[in-house]
Amino acid sequence: MKIIGPDTLIFGVDDIDGSCRFLTDYGLKRVEGGSKGATFEALDGTGVVVRTAGDAGLPAPVAGAPNIREQVYGVADAATLAAIGAELARDREVRQGADGVLHSVDDDGYPLGFQVTRRRPIGRSPALGINTPGAVPGRAVNVAAARDDEWPEPYTLSHIVLFTRDRVRAEKFYAGRLGFRTTDVFTNVGPFMRPAGTLDHHTLFLIETPVKMLGIEHFTFHLAGPNELLKAGWEFCRKGYRSFWGPGRHIFGSNYFWYFNSPFGGRIEYDADMDLHDDSWVARHAPIGADTSQVFLLQYAPKWVPGGGEH
Amino acid sequence: MRVLCRLGELPDGGARGFLPDRRGIDRVFAVRRGAAVRVYLNDCPHERTPLDWAKDQFLAHPGGDIVCSGHGARFDPESGRCIAGACLGQALIAVGCRVEGGQVLIAEPPVGAPGDDGAPSGR
Numbered sequence: 001m002k003i004i005g006p007d008t009l010i011f012g013v014d015d016i017d018g019s020c021r022f023l024t025d026y027g028l029k030r031v032e033g034g035s036k037g038a039t040f041e042a043l044d045g046t047g048v049v050v051r052t053a054g055d056a057g058l059p060a061p062v063a064g065a066p067n068i069r070e071q072v073y074g075v076a077d078a079a080t081l082a083a084i085g086a087e088l089a090r091d092r093e094v095r096q097g098a099d100g101v102l103h104s105v106d107d108d109g110y111p112l113g114f115q116v117t118r119r120r121p122i123g124r125s126p127a128l129g130i131n132t133p134g135a136v137p138g139r140a141v142n143v144a145a146a147r148d149d150e151w152p153e154p155y156t157l158s159h160i161v162l163f164t165r166d167r168v169r170a171e172k173f174y175a176g177r178l179g180f181r182t183t184d185v186f187t188n189v190g191p192f193m194r195p196a197g198t199l200d201h202h203t204l205f206l207i208e209t210p211v212k213m214l215g216i217e218h219f220t221f222h223l224a225g226p227n228e229l230l231k232a233g234w235e236f237c238r239k240g241y242r243s244f245w246g247p248g249r250h251i252f253g254s255n256y257f258w259y260f261n262s263p264f265g266g267r268i269e270y271d272a273d274m275d276l277h278d279d280s281w282v283a284r285h286a287p288i289g290a291d292t293s294q295v296f297l298l299q300y301a302p303k304w305v306p307g308g309g310e311h
Numbered sequence: 312m313r314v315l316c317r318l319g320e321l322p323d324g325g326a327r328g329f330l331p332d333r334r335g336i337d338r339v340f341a342v343r344r345g346a347a348v349r350v351y352l353n354d355c356p357h358e359r360t361p362l363d364w365a366k367d368q369f370l371a372h373p374g375g376d377i378v379c380s381g382h383g384a385r386f387d388p389e390s391g392r393c394i395a396g397a398c399l400g401q402a403l404i405a406v407g408c409r410v411e412g413g414q415v416l417i418a419e420p421p422v423g424a425p426g427d428d429g430a431p432s433g434r
Contacts, residue, residue, distance in 0.1 A: 014371040014378075022364065064395050065371075067383060212399050215383060240366045242336065244381065261364040265383035300334060 001083055001179035002076035003195035004117050005203040006157050007046050009219055011264050012053035013066040019050050019263045025239050026268065027153050027232055028221075042221050045120045046074070046157035059103065059111035063215035067265035071110065071160060072101060074117025076197050084114050087177055107173045108164050108214060122155055127224035145227075151235070152228035154221030158255075158271050159203045161217040164190065167208040174204065183277050184252040186288040192252055199276035201253035218259060220269030226256045229272040233258035236270075237300045248297035252284065257294075312416040315341060315408070321348065321415065324374035326388075327367050328353060336361050339406055340369050341415060342377065342388045350408040350417050351391055355379040356401040377403070 013019045020038045024030060028040035028047060037051035051058055053065030061067055075081050085102050088094045094104045102114040128145045129138020139145060164170040167190035174180040180193040183201050192202035207217055223229045230247055237243050244267055246258035255274040262268040286292045321327055321343040328337025340363070341350045353361045353369075357379065363369050364380035371378045376394070377386035384396030391403035407418035 014375065018365075018368065063383065064385065066378075209397075212395070213382065213397050217382065237334075240335070242361055242364055242380070243334075244360060261361070261380035263364050263368065263380060267381060302334075 001087075001195070002080045002197035003084075003114070003178060003180075004074045004076060004119070004197040005046075005195060005200065006071050006160055007074035007115060007117055007119065008049055008072040008113075009047075009068060009157070009160060010049040010051065010058065010070040010072065010113075011066060012051055012055060012058050012061060012069045013263060013265075014053060015066075015263055016050060016052060019066070022241070022263055022268075023048055023050070025241065026236065027151070029153075042154040042156050043122045043124065044156045045118055046221075048157075048219075059105075060109075062109045063265065065265070066263060068160070068162075068216040068219075069111060070103070070113050072113035072115060073195070074119055075114055076117065078116055080197075081114055081116055084178065107166075107169050108162070110162060119156070127228060150228075150231055152223050152232040154223060154270075156222050158200070158220045158222040158269075158274070159205065160219045161205040161207060161266070163209040163213045163215055163217055164206045165208070165211055165214065167191065167206050170206050174206075180204065181277075181279065181281075182283050183281060184284045185286075186252070186292070187285050189288045191283075194277065199278060201255070201275045201277055216264065216266035218267040218269050219264075220257075220271045222274065223270055223272045225272050229256045229258060229270045232270050233260075234300065236260060243300050246297065247300075249295040251292060251295060252286075312407075312409070313419040315339075315350065315415045315417045318343070318346075318348070318410055318413050318415055322373070325367075326369040326377070328363060328369070335366075337363070337366075339417070340367075341408070342369070344374070344388065346410065347389070348408060348410055348415050349388060349391065350406040350415070351377075351403040352406060354404060355381055355384060355398065356393065356403065357382065357384055357397040 023040045031041050032039045039049050041047035058069040085094050088104045096102050104112050131137050171191045179196045182191040182193050184192045190206035190208050193204045242261040244259040249256050253274050255271040257271050259267050259269045326342045328340045330338040337353050340353050355362050362379040377388050382397050384398050385394050387394050391405050393399050393401050409416050
């Protein structure tokens with residue numbers, strides 16, 4: 001079942017203007033919008049839809065607003081879409097919208113959508129490479145890499161993290177019904193999972209919690225690399241947004257991370273440089289802790305220069 | 312007691328952060344409804360981290376509940392009690408305050424205020 005990953009996350013919020021300003025400052029492009037909401041895209045067309053929490057067109061929420069209202073997965077082709085529809089219709093309602101999107105729910109009641117992916121090629125040259133001693137230079141001679149006027153843009157929707165009532169049941173649903181693979185497991189929390197249509201370490205991470213916490217834990221977009229992540233996060237801090245955790249580097253997935261508070265009912269992250277895995281990968285198991293969740297952790301600081309005027 | 316601000320500097324139905332640490336995170340915030348003002352530590356009981364997602368962004372909407380932007384926990388502005396979400400039944404830590412002569416006064420120092428090392432106080 002070639003599910004590629006989330007194409008679009010739809011949120012119901014209290015504060016349309018604040019939420020839209022937040023996503024613009026995060027780096028996403030607003031492609032449509034008005035008083036009832038807006039749509040934002042990363043470079044490949046994946047993105048976020050913001051709507052008022054009371055919007056009658058949204059699926060029923062699993063948690064009070066603001067929160068996630070639907071995850072729309074992109075799939076490889078119409079055959080995959082048909083297979084998903086047939087599989088889910090065995091034990092739950094599946095309906096197809098006029099736009100061709102299949103709608104259903106997972107075992108926690110989170111609304112799921114499926115569509116033939118609307119991702120487009122990223123269409124820009126790769127970020128400047130790194131010069132490593134002894135290796136082929138990552139960029140041409142006389143190219144100066146450091147630019148203060150660089151504004152890193154999110155490339156593609158990376159992953160979503162959801163609270164679940166029952167991690168065993170939730171993993172069984174995504175693996176057994178939708179063909180996800182478990183790549184690693186925090187034994188006291190839940191699994192990292194990737195659908196069969198991507199090699200990314202995870203597009204979904206599940207965290208078992210009491211029912212009062214059901215909802216989104218965080219969501220994130222991939223940036224070009226660690227340098228772009230640091231610059232994007234630093235600029236986000238400078239705009240007054242609240243850093244929560246990072247910058248740092250995770251161990252499971254190896255992705256660089258930087259988390260911020262958000263008006264969406266869970267946090268938002270910038271991530272970069274995630275590991276890729278195929279079906280030969282054997283999941284690692286570890287309890288979550290400060291040492292198992294990161295290689296290192298740094299913190300934002302305003303600009304400063306040494307010297308004190310003496311030199 | 313110390314002066315936090317003039318009452319007129321708090322929008323009616325709004326919230327505002329005060330006493331920033333070195334990273335600019337406000338250590339306390341005030342919520343106003345009419346003449347009533349409540350002041351709380353900017354410290355969610357769930358993870359002991361700041362509630363706001365940007366400067367002064369503590370409320371669902373003007374006149375609405377206090378919402379933590381970590382995981383969306385909601386708090387009653389008047390009592391500080393969590394009414395939905397991760398820390399249901401727990402409460403924000405209130406800072407003693409009173410309005411006098413058009414000024415908002417708070418206890419000094421705020422008891423249990425998160426430190427200004429920039430780290431979440433619970434970590």
